[in-house]
Structures are given as structure tokens and as C-alpha cells.
Amino acid sequence: MxxxxxxxxxxxxxxxxxxPAPSALLSVISVARSKEFLRFRERLIxxxxxxxxxxxxxxxxxxxxHLGSAHLWIFCSTIELTQLxxxxxxVRRHSAASRLLLVRTSRRPGFEDRLFHRIVIEWExxxxxxxxxxxxxxxx
Numbered sequence: 001m002x003x004x005x006x007x008x009x010x011x012x013x014x015x016x017x018x019x020p021a022p023s024a025l026l027s028v029i030s031v032a033r034s035k036e037f038l039r040f041r042e043r044l045i046x047x048x049x050x051x052x053x054x055x056x057x058x059x060x061x062x063x064x065x066h067l068g069s070a071h072l073w074i075f076c077s078t079i080e081l082t083q084l085x086x087x088x089x090x091v092r093r094h095s096a097a098s099r100l101l102l103v104r105t106s107r108r109p110g111f112e113d114r115l116f117h118r119i120v121i122e123w124e125x126x127x128x129x130x131x132x133x134x135x136x137x138x139x140x
Contacts, residue, residue: 026099026137027052031061031087032076041074041103041129048130051137058083065090070097072137077104081112088115099136103129 028051030041038055045053051072056064058079065087073091075084084102091098092115102116113119118132 024138025051026070026072028054028072028074028133028137029061029064030055030074031058031079033057033078034076037076037078044126044130045133049134049137051133058087061087062090066094068094070095070099072099072101072133074101074103074133075116077102081110085112085115088112101132101136 028045030038030045030053032038032041032055042053042055045051061073073088075088077084079087088100091100099118100116102113102119103122104119105122117136120129120132
């Protein structure tokens with residue numbers, strides 16, 4: 001076999017799809033007022049993945065928005081609207097690579113929806129929530 005045959009063979013092989021390595025996945029910062037919501041989310045995410053989850057209140061989330069490192073931010077619509085918008089805008093301003101997910105209780109659209117990469121309605125269930133988390137965490 002000559003060198004030309006090997007080169008032709010290499011060019012005819014189609015590239016495989018790549019799955020992000022665990023280090024390429026975004027870590028999660030989960031923000032909510034309710035400690036119960038935070039615990040539930042954390043259990044759900046860690047039971048189905050190796051993602052690292054940090055659960056915080058909106059007040060504790062504020063200083064984290066200025067870190068500049070990429071994360072998957074999960075927000076609950078029970079956070080007051082002005083604080084929700086402020087946090088989402090701060091994340092977008094300081095970390096363009098971060099992804100934002102809003103979990104809301106109803107399908108009522110609002111102007112704040114445009115700030116988020118994805119929105120999940122609670123009644124869509126845990127499967128829809130996890131699908132959104134998995135897709136956004138791998139979007140880095």
C-alpha cells in the first residue's frame with residue numbers, strides 16, 4: 001500500500017459526532033427563594049448527571065453574577081420580577097458564555113422571557129426540566 005492510498009482513506013472517513021467531555025459541561029447555579037425548591041432541583045440534577053450544583057438565594061447569587069465564568073443558571077419565577085431581571089441581565093453582561101434557564105409556574109409569557117435561553121413550565125414535569133438542563137449544560 002502506498003502513501004497515496006492511506007491519504008485517500010483518511011479523507012473518505014466521516015468525522016464522528018463528539019459528545020462533550022464532562023469537563024466541558026457547565027456547572028449549575030440554582031437560584032430560588034424556597035429552600036425546598038433548591039433541594040428538589042439539586043436532587044433531580046445530581047440523580048441523573050454528574051453536574052456540580054450550587055444552590056443559592058437571590059441575594060447570595062448577586063455577587064456570583066460578577067465572576068465572569070460560564071455556568072448554567074437556573075432561576076425560579078417565584079423570585080421577584082425586578083430581582084429576576086436584574087440577576088439575568090447581570091449574568092449576561094459579565095458572562096456571555098453562561099446559559100440561563102427559567103422555571104416558571106405558568107405559561108404566561110412576559111418580557112423577561114427574552115433574557116433566558118430556555119423556559120420550562122413546572123407542569124411539563126421533571127423530564128422536560130432535565131432535558132433543558134442537559135441541553136444547556138452541554139451548550140458551552
